[in-house]
Amino acid sequence: MKKILIVGGGMGGTILANNLARRLTNELKTGKVRITMLSASEKHMYQPGLLYLAVGRITPDELYRDQASLLEPGIEFHVDPVEEFKLDNNQVKTKSGKTFDYDYMAIATGSRMFPEGIPGMVEGAETFYTEDSALKMCKRLQSFEGGKVVITVGVPHKCPMAPLEITFMLHDYFKDRGMSDKVQLQYTYPIGRVHSLENVAKWAAPEMDKLGIKYETFFNIKEVDAKNKVLKSEEGTEINYDLLITIPAHKGMEVLEKNGMGQSGWIPTNKTKLNMEGRDNVFVLGDTTNIPISKAGSTAHFEADTLGENLAAMVKMGMPVREYDGKVFCFIEAGKDRASYAMFDYKNPPDPKAPTKAVHWFKMAYNKLYWISARGLL
Amino acid sequence: MAEKKIVDGRGSFCPGPLMELIVALKSSQVGDELEVLSTDKGSANDIPEWLNKVGHEYISTTEAEGVWHITLRKSK
Numbered sequence: 001m002k003k004i005l006i007v008g009g010g011m012g013g014t015i016l017a018n019n020l021a022r023r024l025t026n027e028l029k030t031g032k033v034r035i036t037m038l039s040a041s042e043k044h045m046y047q048p049g050l051l052y053l054a055v056g057r058i059t060p061d062e063l064y065r066d067q068a069s070l071l072e073p074g075i076e077f078h079v080d081p082v083e084e085f086k087l088d089n090n091q092v093k094t095k096s097g098k099t100f101d102y103d104y105m106a107i108a109t110g111s112r113m114f115p116e117g118i119p120g121m122v123e124g125a126e127t128f129y130t131e132d133s134a135l136k137m138c139k140r141l142q143s144f145e146g147g148k149v150v151i152t153v154g155v156p157h158k159c160p161m162a163p164l165e166i167t168f169m170l171h172d173y174f175k176d177r178g179m180s181d182k183v184q185l186q187y188t189y190p191i192g193r194v195h196s197l198e199n200v201a202k203w204a205a206p207e208m209d210k211l212g213i214k215y216e217t218f219f220n221i222k223e224v225d226a227k228n229k230v231l232k233s234e235e236g237t238e239i240n241y242d243l244l245i246t247i248p249a250h251k252g253m254e255v256l257e258k259n260g261m262g263q264s265g266w267i268p269t270n271k272t273k274l275n276m277e278g279r280d281n282v283f284v285l286g287d288t289t290n291i292p293i294s295k296a297g298s299t300a301h302f303e304a305d306t307l308g309e310n311l312a313a314m315v316k317m318g319m320p321v322r323e324y325d326g327k328v329f330c331f332i333e334a335g336k337d338r339a340s341y342a343m344f345d346y347k348n349p350p351d352p353k354a355p356t357k358a359v360h361w362f363k364m365a366y367n368k369l370y371w372i373s374a375r376g377l378l
Numbered sequence: 379m380a381e382k383k384i385v386d387g388r389g390s391f392c393p394g395p396l397m398e399l400i401v402a403l404k405s406s407q408v409g410d411e412l413e414v415l416s417t418d419k420g421s422a423n424d425i426p427e428w429l430n431k432v433g434h435e436y437i438s439t440t441e442a443e444g445v446w447h448i449t450l451r452k453s454k
Contacts, residue, residue: 155393156397160393191396191428192428196391196393196394218431220400220432235431235432236431249404263405264404292389292390292393293390293392344392349391
């Protein structure tokens with residue numbers, strides 16, 4: 001029997017598990033393959049929904065489904081997170097003390113925001129990268145009566161479009177509340193343009209100019225003086241604020257750092273084969289790789305497609321059959337009712353078009369269709 | 379002397395070589411030498427400009443077969 005272990009029940013892990021279950025239906029039935037998923041949670045969160053929660057456009061319950069309900073029959077699912085990786089023994093040990101053996105393991109543990117890494121950030125800034133923080137930000141926005149709102153971006157972070165999306169959505173949010181003349185929005189970004197993707201920055205900067213949104217580039221967050229409401233950069237500049245919103249720097253899961261799997265929890269990963277460097281039977285997908293690629297749900301999705309095909313081929317034929325080409329697809333919400341998208345891979349840069357209502361409604365539809373994607377059907 | 383750390387940003391459109399460098403610097407020590415590999419010509423200008431702004435030591439840039447090699451040292 002071949003044992004396939006999937007660590008992590010987010011987008012990448014769930015699509016991979018379902019993809020494998022369909023490709024290896026006969027092998028599962030005859031006991032030639034076992035697919036096991038270990039997750040820290042019985043719930044699956046649709047993380048892009050947090051953006052909408054922060055501005056009060058959805059409620060928290062809309063973010064979640066039961067993880068078990070998303071999985072194909074035949075997948076063994078345990079809410080029992082891994083605490084020890086014993087790679088030389090092809091084993092993991094979980095929180096409950098159980099040991100799971102594997103022939104192949106896929107690590108898809110995602111990433112977490114780490115505002116604690118910047119002095120004063122936790123005290124001084126709102127964010128929307130967890131349910132609790134998004135709800136807190138929603139309440140703070142509702143009680144905000146005017147002033148300077150600064151949106152500041154740390155590196156690295158998941159969801160590359162979120163900084164622009166929250167900025168444009170906040171513009172419309174305050175406009176709808178009749179507060180445009182009372183609120184000044186300012187955006188900071190770590191490199192010399194307003195977004196990492198050049199073509200996205202070329203569209204976004206004039207859009208910010210048109211909407212009266214100020215921006216400062218080459219701004220890497222150094223510290224937050226929460227008492228005096230001052231944001232300071234490594235480059236030596238300072239910005240006063242009345243309300244600070246951050247897209248914080250992220251790390252991989254702490255368990256990976258504790259197990260020496262990668263600095264800051266980013267696992268060294270081959271960018272086309274998706275195996276952990278130095279390991280032929282351990283694979284990595286999603287945010288937790290160290291691949292220089294967007295930490296986005298679509299990245300995990302397309303990596304899972306490739307890995308699913310390869311693992312199934314390795315079971316059936318003893319060899320992988322595909323390489324991951326770096327494909328990423330990200331929607332870009334440009335306000336409350338218009339959106340664009342960026343699609344690219346390792347060889348082809350994105351070329352986003354002007355935002356339209358049609359693409360926004362496509363994104364609205366995808367917010368619901370996501371659950372079909374998670375089941376590996378879309 | 380510590381080994382030079384390679385930051386391989388070849389084929390990276392997002393987040394891109396400069397953001398990869400910023401991440402790598404966070405886990406580097408003062409005095410460490412880093413070399414960024416980039417297939418993006420813009421990085422050859424952006425990276426030295428940013429190093430100058432933030433106060434790290436820019437060492438050199440070379441280009442071979444469409445890949446830029448930008449070497450620097452973490453200074454603070």
